[in-house]
Amino acid sequence: MQAQAPQRKTGLTRRGQSAVMPDAKGDAMAKDYKQLTCRDAGYECDFLVRAETEDEVMEVAGGHAGRIHGMANIPPEAAEQIKKLIKTVQV
Ligand SMILES: [Zn+2]
Numbered sequence: 903m904q905a906q907a908p909q910r911k912t913g914l915t916r917r918g919q920s921a922v923m924p925d926a927k928g929d930a931m932a933k934d935y936k937q938l939t940c941r942d943a944g945y946e947c948d949f950l951v952r953a954e955t956e957d958e959v960m961e962v963a964g965g966h967a968g969r970i971h972g973m974a975n976i977p978p979e980a981a982e983q984i985k986k987l988i989k990t991v992q993v
Contacts, residue, residue, distance in 0.1 A: 932992045938963055942987040945971065956988055 936959045940947035947970065951962040960981060967973040976984070 935991050935993050936988050937991045938984070938988045940966075940971075942989075943984055947971075952991070952993070956985060959988055960985065 935952045935954060936956050937950065937952045938959050939951075940949040949963075949966050949970065951959050951966065953959045953962060963984065964976055964981075967976060
């Protein structure tokens with residue numbers, strides 16, 4: 903499930919070797935992040951926040967919602983709903 907394709911990859915390298923690093927194990931460089939987009943929350947907006955914790959995501963998203971969407975306060979029940987939209991991604 904890839905919502906975004908940051909880089910185009912060709913399937914084959916010239917020598918037929920894999921240019922893609924294996925990610926099954928030994929992925930010391932991969933790291934889990936929490937991610938939320940406005941589109942996930944139903945807004946026509948390209949805002950995306952990625953942080954190490956859900957709390958950070960909510961903090962940043964809350965600031966964005968206030969500045970951009972005029973939501974000065976997000977009710978706790980709405981915040982709970984939004985938290986469910988947070989995805990874990992590996993970067
Ligand atoms: Zn937005």
